[in-house]
Amino acid sequence: MRQLKPxxxxxxxxxxxxxxxxxxxxxxxxVSSGLIAExxxxxxxxxxxxxxxxxxxxxxYLAQPHTSAGREPTDKGYRFFVxxxxxxxxxxxxERERIEEQYxxxxxxxxxxxxxxxxxxxxxxxxxxxxxxxxxxxxxxKRLELIGLGGRxxxxxxxxxxGLVRHWPMALAFTPTPRQLTALxxxxxxxxxxxxxxxxxxxxxxxxxxIEREFREFADLAGELAREVGAIxxxxxxxxxxxxxxxxxAEQFGxxxxxxxxMRVIGEKERLAEVLEREIRESGTENLPARxxxxxxxxxxxxxxxxxxLVTHVYRHGDRxxxxxxxxxxxxxxxxxxxxxxxxxxxxxxxxxxEWDEEEGR
Numbered sequence: 001m002r003q004l005k006p007x008x009x010x011x012x013x014x015x016x017x018x019x020x021x022x023x024x025x026x027x028x029x030x031v032s033s034g035l036i037a038e039x040x041x042x043x044x045x046x047x048x049x050x051x052x053x054x055x056x057x058x059x060x061y062l063a064q065p066h067t068s069a070g071r072e073p074t075d076k077g078y079r080f081f082v083x084x085x086x087x088x089x090x091x092x093x094x095e096r097e098r099i100e101e102q103y104x105x106x107x108x109x110x111x112x113x114x115x116x117x118x119x120x121x122x123x124x125x126x127x128x129x130x131x132x133x134x135x136x137x138x139x140x141x142k143r144l145e146l147i148g149l150g151g152r153x154x155x156x157x158x159x160x161x162x163g164l165v166r167h168w169p170m171a172l173a174f175t176p177t178p179r180q181l182t183a184l185x186x187x188x189x190x191x192x193x194x195x196x197x198x199x200x201x202x203x204x205x206x207x208x209x210x211i212e213r214e215f216r217e218f219a220d221l222a223g224e225l226a227r228e229v230g231a232i233x234x235x236x237x238x239x240x241x242x243x244x245x246x247x248x249x250a251e252q253f254g255x256x257x258x259x260x261x262x263m264r265v266i267g268e269k270e271r272l273a274e275v276l277e278r279e280i281r282e283s284g285t286e287n288l289p290a291r292x293x294x295x296x297x298x299x300x301x302x303x304x305x306x307x308x309x310l311v312t313h314v315y316r317h318g319d320r321x322x323x324x325x326x327x328x329x330x331x332x333x334x335x336x337x338x339x340x341x342x343x344x345x346x347x348x349x350x351x352x353x354x355e356w357d358e359e360e361g362r
Contacts (some may be wrong), residue, residue, distance in 0.1 A: 014051050014084075016042060017061055021073045021081040025332040028252060030070030075297040075331075078309070081292045082335050087282055095124060099345060108181050113163070114239050116215060117325055117349055122242025124337055126249075127329030130274040130310075131239045136338065139164060141192045141200060144229065146181050154181070160197065162322050170228065172221060192229075201226045238273045238292055240266055245329075252330035258307035265304045266328075275300050276312065277326045283314040292343045296331060307331065311338045313346030317353045325349065 019040050020031045033049045036042070053071055056062045062071040062082060073081070099120060114131045121129025139160035147155040152175050176184075192200050193205050194240035204226040215278075243266050250259045252293040265272050278301065279293065295301075295310040311333075325346055327338050 012042075012044070013052050013055065014080075016040070016044070017073075017077060017080060018084060020056075020062065020071065021077055024073055028332060029315065030065070030072050032070035035070065036298050051219050072244060073331075075299065078296045078331050079294075079299075082309075085106055095341070096344065099124065099341075099348065111164070112350060113349065114323070115241075116327075117345060118239040118241040121341065121345060124247060124341055125327045125329065125333075126245050127268060127333060127338070128246055129325075130272070130276065130328055131194075131325040132273060132280070132323050133164070133237045140194050141229070142194075144185070144188045144192055146176075146185055146188075146224075146225070148176065148178065148181055151175055156225060158197075159261070161194075163353060166286065168228070170225070172224075173215065174221075176221070184225075186215070188225070189223060192226075197229060200229045202313045216255055216257045220311075227306045238269050238276070240269070240272075243267075249330060251331045254357060255307065262303040262308055262328075265302060271302060271304075272328075275305075275310070276326070279312050279314055279324045280321050283324075292339045292346075294335065294339065309333055309335075311335070311342045313342045315346045315349045315353075317350070322353075 007215060015337070016036070019036070019042065021027075023031055023035075023039075028158065033046055034052055036049050036053075037044070038268055039048050042049075053062065056077075057071060059076075060074055061077040063074050064071050111133070112191060114133050118129040118131045121127075121131075123129075139162045141158060142161050143157075143159045145157045147157065148167070149155055154170050154176065155167055156170055157164045157165070163170045191204055194299070195203050196340075202257070204222055246253075246259065246266075247261060250256060253259045256321060291313070293312050294313075295305075295312070297306045300308070300310050305328075307330065308328060309331050310328050311325050314324045318321060326342055327333070329338070
């Protein structure tokens with residue numbers, strides 16, 4: 001009997017596994033040897049197909065839930081399929097045009113950009129779009145402004161280097177004059193520009209120690225504002241859109257309990273944010289450009305995600321990692337398209353952040 005070269009045997013096994021995973025993603029039906037012989041077009045005998053299926057099952061790529069049923073891909077099988085797609089991901093030209101149209105509109109604030117990005121990912125992917133914003137306290141202050149609203153009321157506005165903009169009203173203990181507001185704005189921006197938000201209070205407090213007693217009202221106002229700035233952690237650092245898409249595709253998760261667990265995690269947000277923050281931390285240890293990552297099932301680190309897959313792209317502002325965006329859906333998602341989509345949108349977000357820098361420098 002003619003012996004095949006080991007590399008030929010492995011290639012044949014890989015092609016068969018690719019076909020099985022792709023078929024299962026498309027139909028959600030277990031795959032039998034007879035079905036493969038009829039539809040795969042791999043020119044393999046039934047005996048050869050059965051032998052390869054047994055090998056793939058023994059190696060952990062496939063599972064057979066019931067003795068009389070066909071095989072289904074395991075997390076390891078999905079992982080093989082995703083790694084194979086990493087080099088061939090594509091995004092249709094029509095989808096690229098629709099996405100670019102969204103970003104052509106002027107989006108001037110980071111919150112708006114991230115909300116629109118999560119909506120866009122959800123709409124195009126028909127899964128849940130997730131975006132984790134930069135941690136506010138780690139950002140540096142770019143501009144701090146007090147705007148008089150009449151009487152003792154002022155509007156406080158702070159902008160950070162990553163594009164975060166926050167504004168909130170304050171009622172002062174006295175009625176400031178336009179001259180006081182101008183002087184205070186100048187003073188504060190001299191002290192806090194380029195300073196991380198978490199250090200603003202200490203920076204301003206240290207400087208206020210040098211101010212003489214007759215400027216006490218001025219100092220009290222600056223100190224109160226510094227405390228307010230220190231508390232501007234974004235109330236919505238994790239943006240999630242399209243959770244209803246998961247409910248509408250509940251059958252893809254196989255078990256309604258899995259869907260319920262997943263929806264609870266989405267609702268809590270904090271635990272899902274921890275998963276995304278880990279992506280940021282791990283990317284910070286790499287000297288590599290941003291790239292797409294796929295976490296399949298329990299690879300994400302949460303038992304509630306064991307029936308789901310998470311496709312992410314860590315986005316950067318300059319040389320700094322500042323956030324992560326992605327798609328959360330079933331393991332049967334169309335990986336090639338989802339990976340291409342996340343990679344493409346991630347690069348658009350990075351481009352928009354760079355444009356803000358260029359606009360500021362003009």
